[in-house]
Amino acid sequence: MTPTDYTLLKKIKSGDRPAFMLLYERYWAHLYRFVFVRTKDKEISEELLQNLWIKILEDTATIQTDESESAKGYLLRYLHYRVIDHYNSYKKIPSTVSIDEFDIPAVAETTDTEYFEILEGNEISELLSMIDEVVDQLSSTEQQVYDMRIRKNMSVNDTAEALGISSKTVSNKLSKALGEIREQLSPEYQSSKKLVSILMLMEMLTKY
DSSP states (O other): OOOOHHHHHHHHHTTOHHHHHHHHHHHHHHHHHHHHHHHOOHHHHHHHHHHHHHHHHHOGGGOOOOTTSOOHHHHHHHHHHHHHHHHHHTTOOOOOOOTTTSOOOOOOOOSOOHHHHHHHHSOHHHHHHHHHHHHHTSOHHHHHHHIIIIISOOOHHHHHHHHTSOHHHHHHHHHHHHHHHHHHSOHHHHTOTTHHHHHHHHHHHTTO
């Protein structure tokens, strides 16, 4: 039987990592599309979603579910207001499309996704050890970029300012670092379109 969001959230609160990854896979694509439609910016969309996943890990009890024990409505509302906050901070005009007007396909209830299967077959600690070995072989700047962008979730601009390099250089260095890591990963990871999210979530999960 497919677990409800309420059940997954209870497990996440007790430190159940697979439950978190299942919730992540259940909603990632739909939530990303919801935010991207409004921001038209890949980096901002990823940042807002990353902050949401951190919130779920840090403050699971605040995530609400409806009568069917689904958290979908709450997650959409939360992101809706974070998008508004983003526009207000830059004094821009947000999209006028409301949550109710935006047609999101029904979320597929799945317990056997690609990423969850990978997580079952590989210990996160082993994967991180492998990644650390690859990162240790990178140049000093590439290591710093990886640390700031992936482990510390810093923005491109903040990373560039901290290192005294251009934003383009930050992007290039990160792309090279991820390319080196991808070469060392198993085919299942190499084919994933969400490598950065996977790496960031693995780094996050070691802190909880």
